[in-house]
Amino acid sequence: MLRSTCCTPLCPFTAKQPSFLRKQQRITSDRFTFRGGGGGDAAAVVSSSGLRDLVFVVNPQGANGRTAKEWKKLLPHLRSRLGKDCNVSELLTSGPSHAIDITREAIRDGADAVIAVGGDGTLHEVVNGFFWEGKPVGYLSGEASRSTALGLIPLGTGSDFARTFGWNNDPCEAVERIARGMRSRIDVGVIDKEGKDLHYFINVADVHLSAKAGFYASKYKKFGNLCYVIGALQAFMGHHNQDMRIRVNGGEWEIYPQVTALCVGNAKYFGGGMKITPNAIPGNGNLEVVVLQNFKWYDFVLKLHKLYNGTHLSVNNVTSRSVQSIEVEEITDSGSIYVQSDGEHLGFLPRKFQVLPGAIDIIS
Numbered sequence: 001m002l003r004s005t006c007c008t009p010l011c012p013f014t015a016k017q018p019s020f021l022r023k024q025q026r027i028t029s030d031r032f033t034f035r036g037g038g039g040g041d042a043a044a045v046v047s048s049s050g051l052r053d054l055v056f057v058v059n060p061q062g063a064n065g066r067t068a069k070e071w072k073k074l075l076p077h078l079r080s081r082l083g084k085d086c087n088v089s090e091l092l093t094s095g096p097s098h099a100i101d102i103t104r105e106a107i108r109d110g111a112d113a114v115i116a117v118g119g120d121g122t123l124h125e126v127v128n129g130f131f132w133e134g135k136p137v138g139y140l141s142g143e144a145s146r147s148t149a150l151g152l153i154p155l156g157t158g159s160d161f162a163r164t165f166g167w168n169n170d171p172c173e174a175v176e177r178i179a180r181g182m183r184s185r186i187d188v189g190v191i192d193k194e195g196k197d198l199h200y201f202i203n204v205a206d207v208h209l210s211a212k213a214g215f216y217a218s219k220y221k222k223f224g225n226l227c228y229v230i231g232a233l234q235a236f237m238g239h240h241n242q243d244m245r246i247r248v249n250g251g252e253w254e255i256y257p258q259v260t261a262l263c264v265g266n267a268k269y270f271g272g273g274m275k276i277t278p279n280a281i282p283g284n285g286n287l288e289v290v291v292l293q294n295f296k297w298y299d300f301v302l303k304l305h306k307l308y309n310g311t312h313l314s315v316n317n318v319t320s321r322s323v324q325s326i327e328v329e330e331i332t333d334s335g336s337i338y339v340q341s342d343g344e345h346l347g348f349l350p351r352k353f354q355v356l357p358g359a360i361d362i363i364s
């Protein structure tokens with residue numbers, strides 16, 4: 001849920017930095033001035049202003065339209081807090097996937113940072129904009145060493161990625177992070193289907209029941225975090241655990257009987273605050289895979305609190321392992337096992353999930 005916040009330049013920054021954000025560097029710009037406006041495409045021109053060029057990609061429909069309202073309230077504070085050191089461009093998305101194109105263009109034009117304003121879906125699209133045809137997008141006319149950082153103002157329904165960093169939905173704290181301009185390198189996950197259809201995730205990708213629940217939850221975002229409960233109830237109807245075949249780090253294929261859900265975490269939380277992959281660390285070069293097997297509906301009732309506080313790894317039929325890659329197939333080729341990445345429906349099994357260590361700088 002969005003909180004009402006005090007948006008003054010004196011807004012205190014209180015969030016503690018997690019220990020995995022060790023190698024931080026402050027980056028300053030000396031070359032570009034960005035010009036943009038709400039709704040338009042990014043356009044960058046070379047300048048010697050010494051200002052950092054920040055592109056804010058805003059999903060006005062995030063959190064059922066509350067993102068737009070919060071953003072409008074935040075903008076005067078943001079401009080006054082950052083305007084001295086930064087050129088601020090505000091670009092509103094016009095629909096699904098638009099954030100991907102805006103981000104690619106901003107990176108090619110030399111932005112210092114592209115900042116997702118919205119929920120995990122918007123962040124997910126911005127992250128996908130950092131890549132093109134399997135490679136990182138680069139600044140078109142400049143040094144290879146120059147890299148655009150990813151930023152986040154979490155203003156979505158679940159905003160699960162931010163929870164791993166201890167960031168809440170207070171946009172003033174996010175503005176302070178951006179003002180400080182500290183960067184940390186973090187990993188990104190990549191998903192492919194038989195080597196094609198590359199798709200990137202930064203938070204959690206998952207398979208089967210949870211992915212189906214997420215698919216339904218996305219239709220009930222107007223109910224806030226309750227959408228996850230409604231989605232789960234709907235997904236339970238007609239749900240069957242499925243035998244699956246998995247292969248970790250290119251090794252031998254293994255059979256996992258009666259899988260309820262398989263979750264691949266680069267970060268820890270999904271589904272509106274469930275600490276599903278509690279050992280995942282976004283900068284450690286690995287993904288945490290948690291598999292729930294043979295769960296019945298009443299197991300969720302009895303163990304839900306454990307899933308929320310991340311103590312479920314000690315429960316029977318829950319396993320966790322750290323991987324660089326994992327391939328997942330169903331045994332009975334039904335083509336109906338859901339796959340989700342960062343809360344966005346991606347399609348159906350089979351899929352391969354891999355880590356790209358240190359693929360992106362994040363403003364932390």
Ligand SMILES: Nc1ncnc2c1ncn2[C@@H]1O[C@H](COP(=O)(O)OP(=O)(O)OP(=O)(O)O)[C@@H](O)[C@H]1O
Binds near residue numbers: 221
């Ligand atoms: N202008 C737009 N109109 C409609 N949908 C949009 C628009 N811009 C982006 N979207 C889509 O809105 C979806 C949800 O956005 P977002 O993740 O920001 O909010 P949320 O779903 O409320 O939050 P969370 O994902 O954290 O629960 C994204 O998948 C994105 O594709």
